[in-house]
Amino acid sequence: SYELTQPPSVSVSPGQTARITCSGDALPKKYTYWLQRKSGQAPVVVIYEDSKRPSGIPERFSGSSSGTMATLTISGAQVEDEGDYYCYSTDSSGNPVFGGGTKLTVL
Amino acid sequence: QVQLAESGGGVVQPGRSLRLSCAASGFTLRSRGMHWVRQAPGKGLEWVSVISSDGRNKFYVDSVKGRFTISRDNSKNTLYLQMNSLGAEDTAMYYCVQESIWVFDHWGRGTLVTVSS
Numbered sequence: 001s002y003e004l005t006q007p008p009s010v011s012v013s014p015g016q017t018a019r020i021t022c023s024g025d026a027l028p029k030k031y032t033y034w035l036q037r038k039s040g041q042a043p044v045v046v047i048y049e050d051s052k053r054p055s056g057i058p059e060r061f062s063g064s065s066s067g068t069m070a071t072l073t074i075s076g077a078q079v080e081d082e083g084d085y086y087c088y089s090t091d092s093s094g095n096p097v098f099g100g101g102t103k104l105t106v107l
Numbered sequence: 108q109v110q111l112a113e114s115g116g117g118v119v120q121p122g123r124s125l126r127l128s129c130a131a132s133g134f135t136l137r138s139r140g141m142h143w144v145r146q147a148p149g150k151g152l153e154w155v156s157v158i159s160s161d162g163r164n165k166f167y168v169d170s171v172k173g174r175f176t177i178s179r180d181n182s183k184n185t186l187y188l189q190m191n192s193l194g195a196e197d198t199a200m201y202y203c204v205q206e207s208i209w210v211f212d213h214w215g216r217g218t219l220v221t222v223s224s
Contacts, residue, residue, distance in 0.1 A: 001169060033209060035152075042214040043152075054210070086152055090209070095166050096142070101151040 002026065002091035004099035011105040018074040020102045022087030025068055030089045032070035034063055038083040046085075047072060077106045109133040109213045111203050116218030121194055127218055129186040129203030136179050136186060137162070140206040143177065143188050145199035146217075155201070156188065170196070193222045 004024040012018045022032060034047040045054055047063035050070060060075045070089075074081055087099040115127040127143070143155040156167045156177040165177050176189040186203050198221050205213040 031209065033211075035211065042216070043211065045210050045212060048210045054212075088152075088154075088211075093166070095157070095168070096154040096209070096211075098144075098152040098154060 002097050004087055004089060004097055006085075006087060006099040006102045008100070009103045009105065011107070012077050014079055014106055015076050018077040018081070018104055018106070020072045020074075020085050020087075020104065022070045022072070022089075022099050023068050024070075024089060024097075024099075026092065027065060027068050027070055027089060032063065032065050033088050034061075034070075034072045035086040035088065036081075036083055037086065043086070074104075077104070079106050082106050109205060111205065111213060111215035113201060113203050113215045113218035116201065116220045118221045118223060119193055120224050121222055123193055124189070124191045125193060125220060127188040127190065127201055127203075127220070129188075129215055131184045131186065131203075131205075134205070135181070136184050137181055141177075141179065141186050142204040142206055142211070143186075143201055144204050144211070144214075145197075145201045145220075147196075147199040150199075153199070157206070158186070190220070193220075195222050198222045 031049045035043040036046045037043040046057050046061045050065040051063045062073045084101050086101045091097050110132045112130045142157045158177045174192045178187045200217040202217045203215045204211045
C-alpha cells in the first residue's frame with residue numbers, strides 16, 4: 001500500500017523557520033495537502049494543492065513540492081503553531097492517504 | 108454554519124457490529140463528498156471510506172473492505188458507517204469529514220469505538 005513518510009517530530013524556537021517534510025513516490029504526480037491539528041481542536045487545512053493557502057491561514061504558512069518530497073514551511077513559527085501536522089495525498093486509486101504526522105514543538 | 112455530529116460509538120466485543128451516524132447541518136450531504144477518517148490511540152490519522160456527492164461511488168481502505176459499508180440518508184441528512192466483524196485493530200476515534208475538491212474542510216468531534224472482550 002502507498003505510504004507517505006513524515007518525521008515524527010520537529011522542534012524550533014519562536015521566530016525560527018520550521019520545515020516539515022512529507023515524502024512519497026507518487027508526489028511528483030499528485031497534490032499534497034497539509035492539516036494542522038491542535039490539541040482538542042478539529043483539524044484545519046493550512047495548505048492545499050501543494051502550495052495554496054486557504055483564506056484565514058496566516059501568510060507564514062507556505063508549501064512546496066519537488067520530486068518525491070513536499071514541504072510545509074512555517075516562517076517565524078509562533079507558540080500557537082504547536083500541534084500535529086499531517087500531510088495527505090491520494091494513491092493510485094484516487095483514495096486519500098495520510099502521512100504518519102509530525103509533532104511540532106515551538107519553545 | 109457547517110456542523111457534523113457523530114454518534115454510535117461504544118464498547119463492542121470482537122466480531123460484533125456497530126453503526127456510526129453523522130448528522131450534518133448547514134449544508135446538504137448530496138452536495139459534497141463525505142469521508143470517514145479514524146485515529147487509533149497513539150496513532151496518526153487513517154482514511155477509512157468515502158461516498159461521492161451523488162452517492163454512486165463508495166471506496167474503502169483495504170483493511171475494512173468487505174466489513175464496512177458507507178451510506179447516507181438524504182432525507183435525514185445523515186451519513187452512516189456500518190461496521191461488521193470488528194476487531195481490535197478497529198479501535199479508534201472515528202470522524203466524519205466533509206470534503207471539497209480533496210480539501211477536508213469540516214470535521215466532526217468524533218465518536219470512540221472500542222473493540223474489546
